[in-house]
Amino acid sequence: MANYLVPKIGVAALLCSVSFINTAFASDDLDALITRAKSAAPAAISDNATVIVKGKEVIKGNNGWTCLPDTFPDDGMPMCNDAVWMEMLDAMVNKKDFKADKIGISYMLQGDLGAGVSNSDPYHPNPKKADDYVETGPHLMIIVPKAMLEGLTDDPSTGGPYVMWKDTPYVHIMVPVADKK
Numbered sequence: 001m002a003n004y005l006v007p008k009i010g011v012a013a014l015l016c017s018v019s020f021i022n023t024a025f026a027s028d029d030l031d032a033l034i035t036r037a038k039s040a041a042p043a044a045i046s047d048n049a050t051v052i053v054k055g056k057e058v059i060k061g062n063n064g065w066t067c068l069p070d071t072f073p074d075d076g077m078p079m080c081n082d083a084v085w086m087e088m089l090d091a092m093v094n095k096k097d098f099k100a101d102k103i104g105i106s107y108m109l110q111g112d113l114g115a116g117v118s119n120s121d122p123y124h125p126n127p128k129k130a131d132d133y134v135e136t137g138p139h140l141m142i143i144v145p146k147a148m149l150e151g152l153t154d155d156p157s158t159g160g161p162y163v164m165w166k167d168t169p170y171v172h173i174m175v176p177v178a179d180k181k
């Protein structure tokens with residue numbers, strides 16, 4: 001998944017619609033960040049997605065998906081999220097409760113690019129030192145109501161789908177879709 005250790009800015013900030021381009025970006029940088037954000041999902045999704053870069057909505061989409069160049073500031077891990085995922089991230093960053101009453105899907109087709117997480121603790125201060133540190137290549141992330149997680153392993157080493165952050169409100173299923181690059 002992503003490097004959640006220091007959630008410096010809330011995804012709440014990411015969620016609010018600010019429909020202008022931040023002039024702090026050189027346009028080349030912004031183009032690169034938009035390209036990176038969109039690389040998280042197939043074009044059929046990312047072509048019409050909203051893109052948020054550093055808290056600013058730089059492209060207003062129309063298909064309900066939101067792509068970000070970084071899962072958290074400057075971690076370089078792009079993702080494209082549906083509305084349920086955006087809501088969950090907002091809860092996670094702000095340490096609020098979250099309860100899924102429907103499915104949520106996030107695409108991370110670039111994988112976590114070597115910036116993994118603790119598989120149990122989204123707030124681990126030093127994930128690379130965690131006993132359950134995990135890196136994942138290209139994957140989908142799926143939120144489901146908790147009862148539906150029953151029977152799924154939380155062991156990433158099986159190579160198949162596994163449960164991340166099991167004992168937190170931010171639990172989700174990681175679904176590897178390609179080998180790690």
Ligand SMILES: [Cu+2]
Binds near residue numbers: 139141
């Ligand atoms: Cu992920």
